[in-house]
Amino acid sequence: MERRTKLTLELAEELAIQALTFIAGDSERLGRFLAVTGIGPTEIRTAAREPAFLAGVLDYMASDEHLIGAFVNESGLDPSDIERARTALGGNTWERDVP
Numbered sequence: 001m002e003r004r005t006k007l008t009l010e011l012a013e014e015l016a017i018q019a020l021t022f023i024a025g026d027s028e029r030l031g032r033f034l035a036v037t038g039i040g041p042t043e044i045r046t047a048a049r050e051p052a053f054l055a056g057v058l059d060y061m062a063s064d065e066h067l068i069g070a071f072v073n074e075s076g077l078d079p080s081d082i083e084r085a086r087t088a089l090g091g092n093t094w095e096r097d098v099p
Contacts, residue, residue, distance in 0.1 A: 007081070007084045007085050007087075007088040008088065009051070009088055009089070011085070011088070012054075012084070012085035012086075012088035012089045013051065013054055013089070015058075015077070015081060015082070015085040016054035016055070016057050016058050016085060016089065017048060017054065018075060019057055019058060019061050019071060019082070020044070020048060020054070020057045022070075022071050022074060022075065023057070023060075023061070023067075024044070029067070033060060036060065037056065037060065051089050051090065052089075052090070054089055055086060055089035055090055058082055058085055058086040058089065059086060061082060062082055062083065062086060068082060
């Protein structure tokens with residue numbers, strides 16, 4: 001993926017689908033994803049058409065440092081690509097409160 005400060009919505013969706021495919025490619029990862037998110041395996045295909053769900057996939061991935069590491073090692077992406085894609089999809093990003 002080309003390095004940019006901001007990803008287009010289309011590129012962010014592609015990255016999120018790539019992340020979902022990565023999660024679904026391993027039964028243990030998929031089982032944990034389904035358990036944590038509460039989504040059923042038959043609902044994933046329909047849900048994956050929604051930017052909010054795709055942002056949730058990236059939120060889920062961002063919550064697990066080991067999962068991010070495995071994903072970026074396999075995909076060749078930079079971990080910051082995940083955060084930029086989350087932002088492009090309207091996901092919540094953490095900002096430090098400064099007094």
